[in-house]
Amino acid sequence: MHRLIASPFLGKYLLVQPGHPAGVRISEARYKELRTRTADADAPAWLHDAARQAWDMTLDRPLSTDLLVRERSKYAYGRASWEINLGCDYDCEFCYLGEKRFEGLGWDGKRQLLHVMRDAGVLWLQITGGEALIDREFGAAYSYAHQLGMMVQVSSNGSSLRKQPIRDLFARHRPYRLTLSVYGATAATYDKVTRNRGAFGRFVKGLDAAREDTLPVRLNVIVSDGNAHEVDAMVALCERYGFPHQVFTNMSPTIDGEANPLATQAESHLKARSIFTGCNAGHTFFHVNPHGIASICKVGRDPSVNLITEGLEALPRLGAIAESLQLRTGGCSGCTKVGTCRTCRPLAKLYQEAGDRRELYCQHGGYGS
Structure with missing residues (x-):
């Protein structure tokens, strides 16, 4: 498996290492040099220097063994998020997904979708859910995304991180970020909020495993009326593990416009959002649901395009959809x-x-x- 990726990204060219957020910007001329070198060629001197300075990496094998050079795409997308499955082992009242069904594409469809995203230019891919790690084909999809040259982030509740197959998978192919949600600081609160007995114990074992395996974890503290009394304790838990964290206090309606999550908000903890100044949703970024339906983002889901039946050619329509939705x-x-x-x-x-x-x-x- 490659140790470095050279890739176009939004009009620029990057050199990145799978599993590490840092990258090196390279010129178009150097990208072309890497793209045209023969499979048995040695790495050029500048690439040796860049790998050593950025990642303390020594390149001592033929270039084709260490480096994957991604092709240019005529599509202007650099990032995507993918709900691999909406099913979840938790049942939080405030979940914005509403009804969380275990359904979606089979393996052939997942492979096809990953190829479409790669060919669209996606370098940074977030795999989420539902609970991503419990999808029966998560491991295969995650590994295949790495094989295709994507930098993969995983969003999870952490309930399966303690499991050896997941630990082995992340040891083989390190995520560049692993984002975990925190729902409480004690078993009584955490299990009540998630409506899953024993969930806190599994979560803590997952945190222990992630720290032991030195995974790049970021924690999201989710505040509701059911755990607001433990906000300080949840933040202290994050600090005790040494993982960076953010605190989220504002709930949103479900993706179907249902108000249920709004009733769970801790009113005294609500914060004003930052002023909205626009975003690139639908232009350089898109979201995909478990059936391969692409939308501009997780919120603006309709209109949409079907990447399985329509393919890459459908993606440019997202730009016009984004403008209309705003x-x-x-x-x-x-x-x-x-x-x-x-x-x-x-x-x-x-x-x-x-x-x-x-x-x-x-x-x-x-x-x-």
Whole structure:
């Protein structure tokens, strides 16, 4: 398996190492040099220097053994997120996915989808769920993404990290980031929030395994009315393990516009979002659900395109979809506070469909005022 990847990325050229977030920007001329060298050639001197300085890596084998050179794509996508399956072993009331069904593509479909994402130019891929690690083909899909030259991030609840097959998989192919959610600091709270007996014990064993295996973990502390009394303790748990963390306090409606998660918010912990200044969703980034349906992001899911039946040729339509979804329609038409709005239009639409609790997303209703 390759130890380095040279790849185009959004009009630039990068040299990256699988499992490590740091990269080296290289010139187009050096990218072309690597792309045209013969399979049995040795690495050029500048590549030796770059590998040594960036990763303390010694290249001592033929270039083709150490390096994968990715081809250019005519599509302008560099990142994607993929819900490999919506099924989950937890049943948190605040989950934005709503009904979490175990369904999706079979292995042939997953392989096809990974090829489509690679050919679209995707270098950075987030695999999420549901709970990604319990999909029966997660290991094969994760390994195949690495084989195709993608830098893979995994989002998980950590319940399966203690399992030896997962530990062996991440030892063979290190993720560049492993993002885990924290739902409590004690068994009583964590198990109640996740509605899964024994979940906290499995989570802690997963954290222990991740620290022992020196995995690049980042923790997301999820605050709800069921665990808000343990916020400080959850942060202390993150610090005790030495993993960087973020605290998330604002719930969103489900992807179907249901209001259920909003009822679980810890009202005293709500924070104003940053001012929305636009994003590249649908232009340089896209999201894919378990059936291979691509949308501009996890929030703006409709309209969409089918990457399995339509293939790569469907992707350029996402740009126009993104522009249409950001138009201020419905309750946002004629807004006088557009310049300081803190909510993207697709998310505002979900709030409106969930009952229009305007104080949660709109300054006219008191939010962020």
